[in-house]
Amino acid sequence: MISLSLLRKRLALPRTSWQLCLLAAIGGTASALLVVLFTFSIETIQSFYLSQKDNYTSLDALSRFHLPIVGGLVILLFAWLTGYQYLRTGIPFVLHRLKVANGIIPLRNTLNQFFGSVVALASGFSVGKEGPAIHLGAACSSYIGNKLNLPFNTIRTLCACGIAAGISACFNTPIAAVIFVMEVILREYKVHIFIPVMIASLTGSMITRSLLGPTHEFGYFNKISLSFHHYPALVILGLILGLLAYGFNRYLVLIIKYSSSIPIVTRIMLAALITGTLGFFVPFAMGTDLSAITFALNNNLHLQLLLVLLFAKILMTITALGLGIPGGIIGPIIGIGAIAGTCVSVLVTGYLPGENLAGDYALMGMAGFLAATLNAPLAALLTVVELSNQLEVVVPAMIVITTACVFSGQFFKNRSVFVMQLEQQGLKYRKSPIEKSLQRIGVLGVLQENINVYQQECSVEVLSSLKNIELLNHVIIESAPKTENLSSYSTFSWLKIAHDPITERVEIVQLQLLPLPSQSTLAEAYLALIEQRDGGVYIYDNDPNEILGIITFEQIRSYLLEGKTTV
Structure with a gap:
């Protein structure tokens, strides 16, 4: 069943x-x-x-x-x-x-x-x-x-x-x-x-x-x-x-x-x-x-x-x-x-x-x-x-x-x-043509679930020393709420590898993830990220502090340009 x-x-x-x-x-x-x-x-x-x-x-x-x-x-x-x-x-x-x-x-x-x-x-x-x-x-x-x-x-x-x-x-x-x-x-x-x-x-x-x-x-x-x-x-x-x-x-x-x-x-x-x-x-x-x-x-x-x-x-x-x-x-x-x-x-x-x-x-x-x-x-x-x-x-x-x-x-x-x-x-x-197109796909169908969530104590410096730097594309850092209010969200940050085309250096960039309910479509994810045109959203079901997976702006861009998402 x-x-x-x-x-x-x-x-x-x-x-x-x-x-x-x-x-x-x-x-x-x-x-x-x-x-x-x-x-x-x-x-x-x-x-x-x-x-x-x-x-x-x-x-x-x-x-x-x-x-x-x-x-x-x-x-x-x-x-x-x-x-x-x-x-x-x-x-x-x-x-x-x-x-x-x-x-x-x-x-x-x-x-x-x-x-x-x-x-x-x-x-x-x-x-x-x-x-x-x-x-x-x-x-x-x-x-x-x-x-x-x-x-x-x-x-x-x-x-x-x-x-x-x-x-x-x-x-x-x-x-x-x-x-x-x-x-x-x-x-x-x-x-x-x-x-x-x-x-x-x-x-x-x-x-x-x-x-x-x-x-x-x-x-x-x-x-x-x-x-x-x-x-x-x-x-x-x-x-x-x-x-x-x-x-x-x-x-x-x-x-x-x-x-x-x-x-x-x-x-x-x-x-x-x-x-x-x-x-x-x-x-x-x-x-x-x-x-x-x-x-x-x-x-x-x-x-x-x-x-x-x-x-x-x-x-x-x-x-x-x-x-x-x-x-x-x-x-x-x-x-x-x-x-x-x-x-x-x-x-x-x-x-x-x-x-x-x-x-x-x-x-x-x-x-x-x-x-x-x-x-x-x-x-x-x-x-x-x-x-x-x-x-x-x-x-x-x-x-x-x-x-x-x-x-x-x-x-x-x-x-x-x-x-x-x-x-x-x-x-x-x-609705704009972009939003109409993105409304057809729910976030649950394309979210990245292969992620590792670490507490804030695991610093960026420690993570950057990992030998397989590609693992950082799946690393999320969680910061506990500052208050004891149960309605407060945890802060999730995504560690992303950034390649500098001029210096050819590889850097680690920390980007904040925005919360999005699991019923949402890619249109809601796109609207949440359109201003910064980078980063991603994290998907939750009932509890905003429990992450199901993430969707990055690159996935949305890939769908708009090529008609498919990359997970």
């Missing part, structure tokens, strides 16, 4: 292993079960006052007005109990924690995400389930890795696995979940990460299918009938969606910007008041995307009614998310795109061939608006393929997606809504 210490050393290296795959499956299972519990909680609450899930038209107009206000008060009550500073949740927050904390997410933020989003989704706010699913999946899987004291590079991978499992459990789209993680969350494709993420996504989908059934909420799309005669209209649809995505992102960020100085209680209640007022007049705009899409597709609405529904859905979404209601953005984006596509289908009906233009154009609208808003074309493409179960959507969807992304990005400088939110909220999300 492999020991935990040996397991941690193996996981510290960026390699695919059965141990990492097993952890991905465990983390994916736990994350998916938590997301299923989240979904059941929403449906259970809704069952007390709705005739069916997300059908807010079964309520009278006054109840639709009151429901979001009551929900806002409950959200504030729970936020007060856990601390308002922990109210920040969602995909942007997860991206931020991946960069600054290796995916480790505070428990109170996760509690606010679970209970706050359950209340928000049950009370009619125009937010989605996938944002909470991503947050809950990331928190659950990273919690397992952190409890096992695994290296930070492994915890980041497990965090990505939890995100994939959460999305897969939420939408039952395992392929799109994997691509979303790689394209939007991690922004890189590495085999040693790709395979565990696939396993976690598969696990999430299997759990959803076993507990909720093999179908998903978008199973009403019929066989697509878009021929090449529709391609010019699809290009126009892509242009409209690109413009719409730019406006959506811009005004969402503006609301975040100008509401940041408003007290949280005022912001939440203002969002509730806007949602209640719009729900009073346009009930199908309330809730997630499912209600709005079903209404737009099944009622043969006039263009004016569709435009009213589109405007109400956009306004509900940007005010709810911009003012701080906990919930996701992808669900409402899918709904808005479907309504926009249905609007275009009304204009082309009678001029172009086809029997199900509303459903076909709604599907294309979902793809284009999702791609342009998130700047994730491949994830959007695979999402509509899996939601519709049709490979025939690939070519028309690619036309809409490429048109929308190029038009939105080229002419309006539109970017991912998550990046814009992070920048506006002042959350760090960028």
